[in-house]
Each structure stands twice: as C-alpha cells, then as structure tokens.
Amino acid sequence: MEANCSNMTPLSSDFAQKENTVCIFGTGDYGRSLGLKMLQSGFSVIYGSRNPSSASLLPKGVEVLSHSEAASKSHIIFVAVQRDHYSFVTKLSRVLEGKILVDVSNNLKINQYPESNAEYLAQLVPGAKVVKAFNTVSAWALQSGTLDASRQVFVCSNDSKAKHAVMDIVRTLGLTPHDQGSLLASKEVENYPLQLFPMWRLPLCICAGLTVLIFLYCLITDVIYTAATEEKDVSFRIAISIPNKVFPIVSLILLALVYIPGVFAAIIQLHRGTKYKRFPDWLDRWMLCRKQLGLVALSYAFLHAIYTLVIPIRYYVRHRINSYIITQIRKNETSPLDNTMAWRTDAYIALGILGFFFYVLLGITSLPSVSNAVNWREFRFVQSKLGYLTLVLCTGHALMFGWDKFLSFSRFRWYLPPAYTLGLVIPCTVLVLKLILITPCLDRRITKIRQGWEKSPTGKPSENGDVPLQCKL
Amino acid sequence: MEANCSNMTPLSSDFAQKENTVCIFGTGDYGRSLGLKMLQSGFSVIYGSRNPSSASLLPKGVEVLSHSEAASKSHIIFVAVQRDHYSFVTKLSRVLEGKILVDVSNNLKINQYPESNAEYLAQLVPGAKVVKAFNTVSAWALQSGTLDASRQVFVCSNDSKAKHAVMDIVRTLGLTPHDQGSLLASKEVENYPLQLFPMWRLPLCICAGLTVLIFLYCLITDVIYTAATEEKDVSFRIAISIPNKVFPIVSLILLALVYIPGVFAAIIQLHRGTKYKRFPDWLDRWMLCRKQLGLVALSYAFLHAIYTLVIPIRYYVRHRINSYIITQIRKNETSPLDNTMAWRTDAYIALGILGFFFYVLLGITSLPSVSNAVNWREFRFVQSKLGYLTLVLCTGHALMFGWDKFLSFSRFRWYLPPAYTLGLVIPCTVLVLKLILITPCLDRRITKIRQGWEKSPTGKPSENGDVPLQCKL
Amino acid sequence: MEANCSNMTPLSSDFAQKENTVCIFGTGDYGRSLGLKMLQSGFSVIYGSRNPSSASLLPKGVEVLSHSEAASKSHIIFVAVQRDHYSFVTKLSRVLEGKILVDVSNNLKINQYPESNAEYLAQLVPGAKVVKAFNTVSAWALQSGTLDASRQVFVCSNDSKAKHAVMDIVRTLGLTPHDQGSLLASKEVENYPLQLFPMWRLPLCICAGLTVLIFLYCLITDVIYTAATEEKDVSFRIAISIPNKVFPIVSLILLALVYIPGVFAAIIQLHRGTKYKRFPDWLDRWMLCRKQLGLVALSYAFLHAIYTLVIPIRYYVRHRINSYIITQIRKNETSPLDNTMAWRTDAYIALGILGFFFYVLLGITSLPSVSNAVNWREFRFVQSKLGYLTLVLCTGHALMFGWDKFLSFSRFRWYLPPAYTLGLVIPCTVLVLKLILITPCLDRRITKIRQGWEKSPTGKPSENGDVPLQCKL
Known part of the structure; x- marks a missing residue:
C-alpha cells in the first residue's frame, strides 16, 4: 500500500519546482534508479555530472548539468558516486556550503576503510551537512518498489535539521526512516547491508x-x-x-x-x-x-x-x-x-x-x-x-x-x-x-x-548519596 | 542493528558539551545504568546527588555535583530517585523553572498511589515541564542494550516540545519512543511494566x-x-x-x-x-x-x-x-x-x-x-x-x-x-x-x-442535521 | 496499551480550551464516533450542523453550532459528511481560509469518482489546507478503541505543517499515523479500505x-x-x-x-x-x-x-x-x-x-x-x-x-x-x-x-559521466 502510493506521476509544475528540487551527483546505476524514484514521487531531479553532455540512460524529465551548476539549484544533494571518486567535491566546497549532502554509498567489505564513507565526505566538505542514508536500499528495490525487505532506511547525521529533512524525503518515497543518531553511527549503517546473519x-x-x-x-x-x-x-x-x-x-x-x-x-x-x-x-x-x-x-x-x-x-x-x-x-x-x-x-x-x-x-x-x-x-x-x-x-x-x-x-x-x-x-x-x-x-x-547492592571490600555495605531505585526486574 | 549503533565511544569534546549535556538526579542503580548508556551515546552526563563527594560506582567520565549545581548545567534533568524522596525538588523549584524534568520511576504495585509519580512531580515543581519516560526500560536492558523486549519507551507530557526533546533522546539511545499524549496517560504508563498479561x-x-x-x-x-x-x-x-x-x-x-x-x-x-x-x-x-x-x-x-x-x-x-x-x-x-x-x-x-x-x-x-x-x-x-x-x-x-x-x-x-x-x-x-x-x-x-439508524421512541426514524456517512463495515 | 492510554476523561479546563478545540462538520454516525473519541482524548469538540437545534445523539459535553460559527472556533475542521454534500463548503470559503480541513470520507466502490474526495474538497475550498486522514479507521474501531487492525491512519496533504498537525492528533487518539506524501496519494488512500486482498x-x-x-x-x-x-x-x-x-x-x-x-x-x-x-x-x-x-x-x-x-x-x-x-x-x-x-x-x-x-x-x-x-x-x-x-x-x-x-x-x-x-x-x-x-x-x-552495464547497439560499452556505483546485490 505504502509503496503503491508513491508510484505516481510527477507533481504538477508549480508546487514541485520551488520546494521539491533535489540534485543527484552521479549518473550511474544507483543515481539513475534514485532519480527515477524521486521523479515518480513528485520531485524535480537535476543530475550533476562530469560530462553532462555524454550522460545517457537517465530517466525522462530530468536536467543534467555540471556538478557546480546542479548543486546550486538545490538544497539537498545526493552523492551517488563511489568513495574513490569523492575528491571532486573539494572543488565544490563553496557551492556546497550549508547544503545537505546525502551519502548513499556502500562498501564491498565490512570495515573496508578506517573511517566511514560519510565521515570521509564530511571531512572533505566541512561546510556541508552530511547525512548518511539510503545505503540499505538497493537500486533494484528502488525500481521495483514493492519489496518487503529493504523498506528500512537508516539515517544518521550530526545536523538534526538536515537529518529530519532527509527523513521526510525517505517517507515521501514510501520507505521507513530510522533515526540512528550522529555520524558516529555511519560506520555501522554502512556495514549493515553487507552483513549476512552475523548473530x-x-x-x-x-x-x-x-x-x-x-x-x-x-x-x-x-x-x-x-x-x-x-x-x-x-x-x-x-x-x-x-x-x-x-x-x-x-x-x-x-x-x-x-x-x-x-x-x-x-x-x-x-x-x-x-x-x-x-x-x-x-x-x-x-x-x-x-x-x-x-x-x-x-x-x-x-x-x-x-x-x-x-x-x-x-x-x-x-x-x-x-x-x-x-x-x-x-x-x-x-x-x-x-x-x-x-x-x-x-x-x-x-x-x-x-x-x-x-x-x-x-x-x-x-x-x-x-x-x-x-x-x-x-x-x-x-x-x-x-x-x-x-x-x-x-x-x-x-x-x-x-x-x-x-x-x-x-x-x-x-x-x-x-x-x-x-x-x-x-x-x-x-x-x-x-x-x-x-x-x-x-x-x-x-x-x-x-538491585545494585555491592559486597564492600571492607565488609560494610556501600552507601550511596541517593536511595537506589527499586528493582526493575 | 539499532542497538549496536549506539554502543559507541563518547562524542568528541566540542559538539557534545554544548548541545548534549544531561543531568541525572540520583546515583542509584537506575541512575548509573542510564548515565552509562547516555555516555555511550555521546551525551555529557552530570549527576546531581545529596552528597556529591560520597557517590560511588558511577561510570567514568561523569561529573557529580549538588542537585542545584547539576540542574543549572542542563536543560534536561532525569529524576532517578524513588517517589518517596521526591520532596527535595521543591527546594530546587527556582533552578528547575522552565526545564524538562523526566520522571523515570516505577512503582511496586499497580495503582499504588492516587496520582501517578509524574503528576505528583509536576505538582511539586509547577514551573518545570514534566515528561514521563523510560520507565518501561529496565536498568538491565539499558546495560546490555540488545534485548528484544523493552525497546519501547512510552513518553507522555503536557508540554509538546519537552516531549519531543525527550523522544529525540530516546531515539539516540537506540530505543523506540511512543507518544502517549498528555500526563493523564502517565498512570497507565506507570502501570504498564507491572502488568503480567492482563488481557x-x-x-x-x-x-x-x-x-x-x-x-x-x-x-x-x-x-x-x-x-x-x-x-x-x-x-x-x-x-x-x-x-x-x-x-x-x-x-x-x-x-x-x-x-x-x-x-x-x-x-x-x-x-x-x-x-x-x-x-x-x-x-x-x-x-x-x-x-x-x-x-x-x-x-x-x-x-x-x-x-x-x-x-x-x-x-x-x-x-x-x-x-x-x-x-x-x-x-x-x-x-x-x-x-x-x-x-x-x-x-x-x-x-x-x-x-x-x-x-x-x-x-x-x-x-x-x-x-x-x-x-x-x-x-x-x-x-x-x-x-x-x-x-x-x-x-x-x-x-x-x-x-x-x-x-x-x-x-x-x-x-x-x-x-x-x-x-x-x-x-x-x-x-x-x-x-x-x-x-x-x-x-x-x-x-x-x-450504520447509525435508531428506532425512534415515537415510531418515526430519527432525523439528523446531516446525512450519515455510509457504513464503514 | 496504547489504546487504553487514551481512554481517559477530558483534560481539565484551561489547557484544553485554548489549544485543543476541534470542529467536526456532520453529526452522522462517523462524526459522532469521532467526536466521542476526541472528547475522551482531551479535546474540546464543536459540531457544525445544518440544523444545530435538531442534531441528536451527540456525545455529552459538545457544542453544536452552525457550520460557519463552528468553523470559526477551531483551526482544524473534520469534514464527516458524504462527498455528495460537499458543496456547502463553498459558501464557507472565507471562514475556512488558511484552516486545516480533514477529509475522512470513504467511497462505496474503488475509483468511484474521477478525482479523490480530498482533491475534490481542495478544489472547492482552494484557500484551505486539505488533509486526507482517518478513512482507514471505522466508526466501530473508534468507539471500541481496542481493535488490532485499523490502528493505521494514512495521512496525506500538500501542506506539510497541516499534515503534521493532523498526525499529532492521530497519535493523541492512540492510533498510528503514516505519512503518505502529497494529496496525489489520496486516491490510493481512499481505495485502501475498500480493498479485499488485491494481491x-x-x-x-x-x-x-x-x-x-x-x-x-x-x-x-x-x-x-x-x-x-x-x-x-x-x-x-x-x-x-x-x-x-x-x-x-x-x-x-x-x-x-x-x-x-x-x-x-x-x-x-x-x-x-x-x-x-x-x-x-x-x-x-x-x-x-x-x-x-x-x-x-x-x-x-x-x-x-x-x-x-x-x-x-x-x-x-x-x-x-x-x-x-x-x-x-x-x-x-x-x-x-x-x-x-x-x-x-x-x-x-x-x-x-x-x-x-x-x-x-x-x-x-x-x-x-x-x-x-x-x-x-x-x-x-x-x-x-x-x-x-x-x-x-x-x-x-x-x-x-x-x-x-x-x-x-x-x-x-x-x-x-x-x-x-x-x-x-x-x-x-x-x-x-x-x-x-x-x-x-x-x-x-x-x-x-x-550492475547497470548495457550492450551498446554499436558494439561499444556505454560510457557514463560518472563511475557506476558498485553492485548492491
């Protein structure tokens, strides 16, 4: 039901253009799937690409611009490129200042890098508000839209407002956001989809x-x-x-x-x-x-x-x-x-x-x-x-x-x-x-x-400043 | 997964100190468990105690001060003492003015007191915003962090902003907050963990x-x-x-x-x-x-x-x-x-x-x-x-x-x-x-x-000002 | 548990009157059930009716006024009348300007009308913020309050603040709101309760x-x-x-x-x-x-x-x-x-x-x-x-x-x-x-x-501006 609700035609002109423009860096598979899903949920999508002219296979109705042009048109930028190529964002630090950068990347192995991709991105653009999200949702799930697993989107960020903005987008796409706290959690969030029944x-x-x-x-x-x-x-x-x-x-x-x-x-x-x-x-x-x-x-x-x-x-x-x-x-x-x-x-x-x-x-x-x-x-x-x-x-x-x-x-x-x-x-x-x-x-x-009692080394029971709360078990 | 995410080392200095300081009244078992969990999730924790010098067994990295000193350093104060000892807060009413007081207490019996602990606390400090929360989570669950039950935290308060602030903390600790409305619900919230399959x-x-x-x-x-x-x-x-x-x-x-x-x-x-x-x-x-x-x-x-x-x-x-x-x-x-x-x-x-x-x-x-x-x-x-x-x-x-x-x-x-x-x-x-x-x-x-039809006592069907909505069954 | 929490007596005077007054248009079965539930959760309820004097069977403690009087006393108006009788709201467009109109209606058949009831209502009163909600909850479920199904309330609106206000009310009634995005989703939301295992x-x-x-x-x-x-x-x-x-x-x-x-x-x-x-x-x-x-x-x-x-x-x-x-x-x-x-x-x-x-x-x-x-x-x-x-x-x-x-x-x-x-x-x-x-x-x-690779019609593999994200499967 929830999934179906978002399988809709794009919102009519006015409403969408002002409020709902998102930018996606990267025209690879995941960028394309995400863009298509965004379009279907009523967002305007602008792609940022190294070679805007040569980008192909993109969904109909999107714009493709250079990275900096695209970033300037939206408050929220999804970074759908591999970690190895993150360095290009340093050149954009001026235009990204104060904007929300959503890191959607995954790694190939658990704990592949010393710091998480999102933390790495935050180091590269200190002025931006980096939010980790969407990495638990596969490109396939975005496209088909009705899979049972993969509804959960773990979101974490050091900036609370940015996090809530992204969580709103997650909900609009028919997915379920889960607040995971600060970027400290991003490593676990990135490891999560790579796990195979660790417990x-x-x-x-x-x-x-x-x-x-x-x-x-x-x-x-x-x-x-x-x-x-x-x-x-x-x-x-x-x-x-x-x-x-x-x-x-x-x-x-x-x-x-x-x-x-x-x-x-x-x-x-x-x-x-x-x-x-x-x-x-x-x-x-x-x-x-x-x-x-x-x-x-x-x-x-x-x-x-x-x-x-x-x-x-x-x-x-x-x-x-x-x-x-x-x-x-x-x-x-x-x-x-x-x-x-x-x-x-x-x-x-x-x-x-x-x-x-x-x-x-x-x-x-x-x-x-x-x-x-x-x-x-x-x-x-x-x-x-x-x-x-x-x-x-x-x-x-x-x-x-x-x-x-x-x-x-x-x-x-x-x-x-x-x-x-x-x-x-x-x-x-x-x-x-x-x-x-x-x-x-x-x-x-x-x-x-x-209940918190301790055998005192001196034989006396320990004394606390306050009365211990009664046993909760 | 969610639980693991919060098993983290404390947040680095700056970020945490300004935004994320919480105060806990009471150094008993529950106060200690809560403080430890807060520390692990990136909060600075300050304990308020009757005898700050004699408090023992507290987690490393916390401060222990007198009640009024501790309360002045934070906007959110957790009251982890037994209801019988609540009276000390009346002396602090000035410093608690406008602050969020979180009542985490439980009772030993269902309907033990005429009013709920949270309502009693609200009467003692009318200037504070009292929020009932955390009573469904045991000290043990806070410590071990990965139990299946006890993720649910019922939150209620007459102050909507205070409630949302506490719900954010609940989420940061990796637990699931449930908005239960106003303090009227606090009695049910306090009875909840004492129930054993009442239905x-x-x-x-x-x-x-x-x-x-x-x-x-x-x-x-x-x-x-x-x-x-x-x-x-x-x-x-x-x-x-x-x-x-x-x-x-x-x-x-x-x-x-x-x-x-x-x-x-x-x-x-x-x-x-x-x-x-x-x-x-x-x-x-x-x-x-x-x-x-x-x-x-x-x-x-x-x-x-x-x-x-x-x-x-x-x-x-x-x-x-x-x-x-x-x-x-x-x-x-x-x-x-x-x-x-x-x-x-x-x-x-x-x-x-x-x-x-x-x-x-x-x-x-x-x-x-x-x-x-x-x-x-x-x-x-x-x-x-x-x-x-x-x-x-x-x-x-x-x-x-x-x-x-x-x-x-x-x-x-x-x-x-x-x-x-x-x-x-x-x-x-x-x-x-x-x-x-x-x-x-x-x-x-x-x-x-x-569908709402009534046998009229006078024999005529009742007439409503508006057309009844169609049957929903 | 959640349901019981809201089975409470009305909130005491002051608090409730200012913040928590809601207006319900329609004194039919659903209007009455909704009003009763609202009263029990601490809201003041004012009914708007064509013939305020003849409205009967309403819960005790409510006011019944004319439509325009009732609407002027509250920011949120629930429209609990059948779609066929919506036209009366056009006369109220001045008093409804800027207010939240909640459409709770259902149809008798899937896709009965070309546009959803909520969209129709929004066309009739362009100045109001129309929110679709509550249609998944039956009058019976509102009255009995403890049914397992029917806790879910799908909410959608083009106005984000209005939507969140209604979602807060849903939570206060002990139900679970689900954000379904813009009014575009209202048709699916209206079809939902009519479905019988379509999949x-x-x-x-x-x-x-x-x-x-x-x-x-x-x-x-x-x-x-x-x-x-x-x-x-x-x-x-x-x-x-x-x-x-x-x-x-x-x-x-x-x-x-x-x-x-x-x-x-x-x-x-x-x-x-x-x-x-x-x-x-x-x-x-x-x-x-x-x-x-x-x-x-x-x-x-x-x-x-x-x-x-x-x-x-x-x-x-x-x-x-x-x-x-x-x-x-x-x-x-x-x-x-x-x-x-x-x-x-x-x-x-x-x-x-x-x-x-x-x-x-x-x-x-x-x-x-x-x-x-x-x-x-x-x-x-x-x-x-x-x-x-x-x-x-x-x-x-x-x-x-x-x-x-x-x-x-x-x-x-x-x-x-x-x-x-x-x-x-x-x-x-x-x-x-x-x-x-x-x-x-x-x-x-x-x-x-x-992984996104394509057989190029010219025999060359397609080249994208960006590196494709690694396979997520």
Missing part, C-alpha cells in the same frame, strides 16, 4: 558441530557396529532413524546451552559480589546469541517431531510390525497388555508433546512483532519461566525414554553408551545448578546484587 | 476451569467407571487418551465462546433498536478478550492435533491392533471393507484437518505485524468469515466423530453421556443463533442499526 | 484452477476408472486420498511458479542486453505476487503434511494392513526386508520433511516483522538460495516417490499417466533452466547487466 553464525556453527559429532557417533553404534558384529546391512537407518536420534539430542543440548550463560552469570555475580564488573567476553558473546541458539534448537525439535510422526508410515517399521505379529501367531503366543509399559510410553510421549508445545510458544514470542507487544516483565516471564519449564519437560521426556536403560551396560556397543545418555549430561547439569541457585539463601543474595 | 487472565482462567471440569468428567467415565465395573486398571489413559478428549472439547467450546459475544451484541442491538447505548460491562470485557480466547483455543487445537498424530506410535494402540489381528486369525474371520465406515472416518479426519488449517490461519493473522498489514475490511473478513468457517468445520468434525453415538444410551456410563456430546452444546447453539441472525430480514435490520 | 486474488485463482483440474484428473484415474473397470466403489478416496494427491502436486507447481518469473526475467535481460527496459506487464504482475504464490504453496504443503501423517489412523489403511497380514499368514508366506525399498521410502520421506522444513522457514521469514528485521542481502539469501533449496528438495521428494513408476506404462489408466508425473513437468523445467543460467559464462553476463 546466527556462532549458533549455527555450534549446531553443525554437534550434529556432525552425534551423527558419527550414532553411525558407529547403530550402523557400523551392526554391520561388523551381525554382518547385517542397516544402512537405510541413515535416512530417518539416525537423524531422528541426532535432532532431539542436539536440540536438547542447544536448549540447555541457552540457559547455561544465565547460570554462569549468576555464579560469577555471586562470587564477585557485584553486578558492576563486566562479564568475560566469551560469556557476553554467548548471552547475545541465546535467542538464535533457542531458535535453532526449536527448528531441530520441529524436525524431531515430524520425523517421529512419520514412523508408522515407514516401510521398515511396517515390515517389522508385520513380522512381529506373524511370529507371535506362529509361536501361538499372546503378550498381555503391560500396564507399566503403557504408562511409561504414554508418559514420555505426552512429556515430549508438552515440551514441544512450550518450545513453539517460546519461538512465537521471539518474533519481533510479538516481543515488541509485551512488556519487560512479561518477556522475562515467558523466556525465563516458560523456558525452564520447556527444558524440564524435554529433559523429562528424554529421561523417561531412557527409563532403566541408562544403567544397563548390556546395551553398550563397543563400550559406547547410547547417544541420548550423553545428550542428557549438559541439560541435567544445568537443571541441577539452577535448582541450587533458586534455593532461598542464594536467590536472595543474587536479587540483592542485581 | 490473558480471563481467557486462561476460563480455559483452566473448563479443562479441570472436563478432565474430571472423563476420568470418571473412562477410568473410574472401568475400574469400578470391569475391575480393570486403565489409569495409563490419563497420559494421552483423556487429554486428547479434553483438548478438542475445550478448544471447541472456547472457539464458540469467541463468537458468542458478537451474537449477544447483535441480539441486544436488535432489541434496543440502537447502537448508541453501551453494552453491559461483562459483555464489553468478554468482547475485549476474544482474541486471547481464540489463541488459547488454537493452542489446544494444536495439542489435540499432535496427540492424535501420535496415536499409532503408542504401545497401547499397537498392542490392541496386534491383539485384534491375532484374534481375527484365530477365529478365522474376515471383516470386509465397510464403505460407509471408510467414508465416515475419512470425512471426520478431513474436516478436522481443514478446521485446524483455518484455525492456524486465524492465529497467523492475529500476529501484530500481520494484522497491521491488512485493512479493516480484510481483518473483518478473516476474523469473521473465516472464523465462522473454522467453527463450522470443527463442529462438523465433532458431529461426524459422534455420528450415531449421540443417541445410543447404551454408551452412557452411570447415566453420563460421552464428554464430546456435552462439548457440542455451546458450539451448536452459537451456530444456530448465527444462522437465525443472518436471515435476510434480521440481517438488514442489524446493518441499518450499525 | 492475493491472482495467486488464489491460479491455485483454485490447478486444484480443480488436478482433482478432476485424480477423480478420473482413481475413482471413476476403478468403478468402470473393476466395478468397485472407492468413492471414499475423495475425502483424503485424492486431496492428498492434489495438495502436494499443486503446492509443487505453485512453488515452481514462484521461481519462473525470475528465470524469465534473466532470459529477457540476457536477450535484450540491458536492465533498463521494462518487463512485459504480465511478467511484472507475476513478479509482484510471488510472495503470495509462495504462501499459498506453503499452505498446501502444510495440508499435505498433515494428510500424510494421519494415514496410519485411517480405518481404510488399518483394514488394508490387517488384510495383508492375514493373507500372508494364510498363505504361510514371509516377505524378507527389502533393503532398497527401505532406503527408497525412508529417503523420500526424509526429503519431504526437509523440504517442508525449509518451506516453513521461508514462510516465517516472509512475516512482515521478520522481513523488516533482516537486511536486503539476508532477505535475498533466504528467499533465493533457501527457496531454490526447497524447490530442489521437494522435487527430489516427488521424483523419489515416483522412482521407476514414471516409465511403466502399465500404470497408465485410460492412457493417462499418474498425476504426479504431470505435476513434475514445471518444477523440473524451472530447475533445468536455472541450472543453465548459473553456468559461469551466463551468470557473469547477467551480473554485469544487473
């Missing part, structure tokens, strides 16, 4: 590592062991049976990894007796990717759920069940219903379903629009209380699945315990540590520390 | 009540009856079989409860002949929690779906099927394919799946970001038309499941009909009432009333 | 057409053929078996249709040697509804997944399995485990699950709030790379399902090949074309063209 890299690496490890482990215990000892080819297990062991184990470990840093942080704060010392870097980084870790864990839980539900459809499973029935009939045996067995299997399935349900709930609340609609207390309630409930349910699901098999060494193959036994180590540790931390005496101390 | 309380209570009720009912008819009459222990049904009766029944009732208030409202409007009288309070409250009721219903439908899909994996089910086959073989019987049975079971499964599909669709469209992207007509189409389609499909699913069992008293246990029979009462009533309401004659009348 | 119409039509076609095809080959040749009634297949063929086939075709326009566009660009010529209209329209096509495909994939998972619950399936076992026993046969078969079925199930997983991932990233949180590069990565991965996995799933049946004419019924064979034609074609396009030589050429 997801660590969680995905951890996940991939665990997946490979546990897959190989299961391959050895399930396929290779059987091939070596029983000389039976069960390699078809690679398609479903083994993944359906790998997914739940990795998922549970990842979910536990989401809650370890919180436990570590509490232990560190307890030990130091203050919350005002920074955590070690690795813990900080870990804490920042908890959401991503949790979502990767959820996706594995989702796969585990479906892989489990297809079990009765599989040819192998049907064949095994048929064989079992036929064998029973041939032997003329009848196995009565085992009540304990019925309880146990139903309970572990029910625990798994409930765990998955809360897993999904956690995932939904981490959607940006949902987490924006809840307050801090509610967010913490969901992510912490429901999160631990999920961990407890899923760990219970795994424990109930293992039942009495944990201790039966007869099930070990080549002295290797079943994979899920290994997978339970971290989750159980986390839960035990958390249980210790929420004992009243420790819990009270942590709460005090998080 | 969800009623729906969750209704859901919990129904769940317990129907669970006990099923426990009696399924487990206790069997134990009493057949002396068989089928307690394992508690894990999956009974929940898988409770979930669909409660889900269907809740879905019907979503559509009852609309039906009631139409009946009341029809009876009164006007839409300009307020509905009774209970109906208003019911209407406001329809979305939450629907989402609880969806989560139960989700659980029902998974509980149903795991059926063939259960030990008990496999055992029963095996026994059945073995019995058939022993008896040398063959049951031919029953076409009616095949149709019936397939139809009720298909109805259930389609119902669940539209259920999920309704859930997705109630995500904030999705419902913001559709217009009023589209939203109504989805929530009303698709909602009723879902109710029809799910009720049909239950009816088809029951088939001819509704009337067979032989299935009653201790004179108790099967639980799903009871569960169908409300949905069927709603559908019948709705069917009556959409008969042309009633529908026309309701439409007229909703 | 979804084409995808849903395509989907419905394909569904009917393939359903009939399957009906012929599965039910009618069996009835005609074997005289067996298998009509119960209509409920689940046939839909579970239709859904995956249509889903796969639709997914392929999402990626065809990109392939076509690349071929056209390669052939023309430039990206600066417009694509044919049909291709443009196709490209714009790719997201919707993909989501329809996802919903069918979702249905296919559930329809598949319920297979073992179906009476018909259980009966067939039982019969098979009983037959085997009677014949005293034993079928050994077929390793190839185990591999094949497990592999096609696993491919299907993985394909569905990425399908869901694509769906989640197309949620507005998620796609807003990723940058252009990340969005493209997900939608293009993961999209093709999904297509490959799902096509592989179908191919593996078919296995060696594609070539066995014995399975043809009435010379008709199985439906899935037909369904695979388009997906395979797309994949082959894409494979050709990503060969290094073609890929390099397309990349160059998309």
